[in-house]
Amino acid sequence: MPHRSTVPGVWRRYPQRYRLVGSKCETCGTYYFPPRDVCPKCRTKTKMVEYEFSGKGTVESFTVVHTPPDNMEKQAPYVLAIIKLEEGPMLTAQVIDVDPKDVRIGMPVKPVFRKISEDGESGLISYGYKFTLDEKS
Numbered sequence: 001m002p003h004r005s006t007v008p009g010v011w012r013r014y015p016q017r018y019r020l021v022g023s024k025c026e027t028c029g030t031y032y033f034p035p036r037d038v039c040p041k042c043r044t045k046t047k048m049v050e051y052e053f054s055g056k057g058t059v060e061s062f063t064v065v066h067t068p069p070d071n072m073e074k075q076a077p078y079v080l081a082i083i084k085l086e087e088g089p090m091l092t093a094q095v096i097d098v099d100p101k102d103v104r105i106g107m108p109v110k111p112v113f114r115k116i117s118e119d120g121e122s123g124l125i126s127y128g129y130k131f132t133l134d135e136k137s
């Protein structure tokens with residue numbers, strides 16, 4: 001049945017936009033996001049495997065953006081943070097649904113998949129990952 005394979009195909013085409021897929025070196029146990037083909041630590045090429053992060057992590061550092069690019073002005077001010085994932089890799093992402101005054105270094109966060117920007121002229125909307133407070137931690 002052709003339609004049964006449609007959904008996985010779409011997800012595979014945009015893996016990093018809807019899932020936090022990186023790689024893990026099975027030789028030294030280091031995780032990478034975005035994924036790498038070669039481990040910079042031990043130079044392993046053959047034991048790099050795909051790894052999907054839970055996305056749980058903490059705020060390592062952050063900045064409050066008051067003057068965003070034009071297509072994000074509706075969202076200003078917003079918080080742009082460096083998130084350290086539980087497994088170790090760091091990535092930059094927006095922190096949403098939290099007052100910028102309440103964001104703290106070390107705050108536990110989890111990913112949410114939301115609209116990233118909207119092009120007012122064309123109505124084009126980009127989706128991707130953002131992070132929000134993980135209240136269960």
Ligand SMILES: [Zn+2]
Pocket residue numbers: 025026027028029030039040041042043044
């Ligand atoms: Zn390695």
